[in-house]
Amino acid sequence: MTFLQLNDIRKNFGEVSVIKGVSFSAERGEFVVFVGPSGCGKSTLLRMIAGLEDVSGGAMSIDGKDVTYEEPAKREVSMVFQSYALYPHMSVFENMAFGLRMAKLPEAEIKSRVLEAARILQIEPLLERKPRALSGGQRQRVAIGRSIVRNPKIFLFDEPLSNLDADLRTQMRVEIAKLHRNLGATMVYVTHDQVEAMTLADRIVVLRGGLVEQIGTPTELYDRPANTFVGGFIGSPKMNFISATVEQADGARLVLNHAAFVGGHLQLPFAGAAALKPGDKVTVGLRPEHLSLDAENPVLSLSLDISENLGGATQLYTTGAGEAVTLLVAGRPPLKPGDKLRVGINADHIYLFDAQGLALRA
């Protein structure tokens, strides 16, 4: 059943419309990630779920109860902030206990809940310390602990890892995933980092300019991006785009025209070809990791600009007829700048988008 429901949620700051009608729902126990570039409204949306921002339009319910205009504390949600937002004058124990004290729980209950959370997060030795005596990672644990003890209906995370260094970020990411598995709680997580989104989410909501671009599992977003934006945003390195022209479209076969293609043409089986006619503009999406150097039927003829040795893999930056194309290949191919490459790809891995950037489906 639907646990968190957003219905055409809107938010205006004065004249500026930041959220332009977002609808989506999450099941109990689901891990939902809002992802998008800066300014897409993902944090605002999260803060609206928390009740920290007023809703300008639409409705919202949690566990079947309308909370559109409910006070934050009555929504039974907890939030982990980017800056951790620990109370600086309280000890770690008091930080975690504060919400419970406000809820007037018996002291013994408070103690057992805090100690349990501290045990889960391995911060028991820190309970008497003040936040200023903690490292960034420890503060983040305390902030998460403060959420756990309240046993909220929904955990909200607002870019919780962006203040941590790379190592710690990976480690905390794994811990949050574990925490989700162990608690089975509903979590909504905001990030601009698509790796965090891919690894943590049951479902990702991709936002841009206050609108939902696509909602789906990480695999769906990767395999079937709804448009060029999602295609480019999910996946690292970014998907390559080549603007081509339809030369022939008949039945289940498509012939595309672009100087970067070997022989200037690309012929591929495409069940949706009937919708296209010669002269139509299409965008061809190719993921760097799907391109290969030693293909039997090369489709692209490229010239190498520069290669980056990543150790186990090599990232190749190439151009073909003015289009920049990035490749991610295994090992360390013996190439030097200026080399001509003939690059292949499995036809299943070719993404097609129409002139408006929307995915063409077979």
Added chain:
Amino acid sequence: MADMTAKPNRGYRRWTPFWFLAPAVATLLLIGIYPTLFALITSFRRYNIARPREGFDFIGFDNYASVLTDSTFWASLGTTARFYVSVLPIQVMLGLAIALLLHKTGMGFLKALARVTLVVPLATTYAVVGLIGRLIFNRDFGVANQILNAIGVGGFDWLGSPRGAFTAIAIMDIWQWTPFCALIFLAGLSMVPGEIEEAARLETTSKWALLRYVQLPYLLPGLTALLILRSADVLKLFDMVFVMTRGGPGAATDLVSIYIQRVGFRIFDLGTASAQAILLLVLTILISRLYIRILYREVQ
């Protein structure tokens, strides 16, 4: 031949800092330190300029002894203390209330206007506040009595009755200093990081809990400064009260500073007045230390 080892002249010499500091230090010496030292020395001498024939001898702690056994001094100190405990709680509470209202979101323009308005009483000279007070509390045409008449309570002689005069100077002091409290508290409230306030709002709906447990720790340094400033200020409060009541009627508004002024410049017994002033200085320092010890906590 050019000296290649010479440093480029940046207009900076050994004495440059001295010249920059000199005017401030000289002013401080002249109007702060010299008078204080003069008062300190005078407090140990017989120094009645109306009776020069008695001489200006050093008399040890005689002046202090006579001050400490002077019942009028103690009475005026008591009046001052009564004044302090009457006005300060009201100023703090009212100031906090105003600050909390101004700290709320929304109505940006009105709030900006209110903040500017708050500065007006602060920028008003004490003597002018006293003059305004005399007009407001005038028995015949003052606005205070006009209002009392309008609501049917009937006016009365504010400045002519002991209780009325004391109330009148207290009201004027509250008018002048509540805005200061409000501004200090507002600064304290805006020190609370937004996310910490939001974290608390997710945990409690109680505005009181938010104030007590989250905002108050950020207000304490400001409150300490406020109490120290106000203590020093009330102990030397003179102009406004002098203009409004001259300490009267009777001794109803005879604050310690007014009494000292009378001893120093009506009786011209500068030795005793200096001893009183020095005692007041010591008292101010003691009170300040006490506030710092009890109240002052840095949040971070």
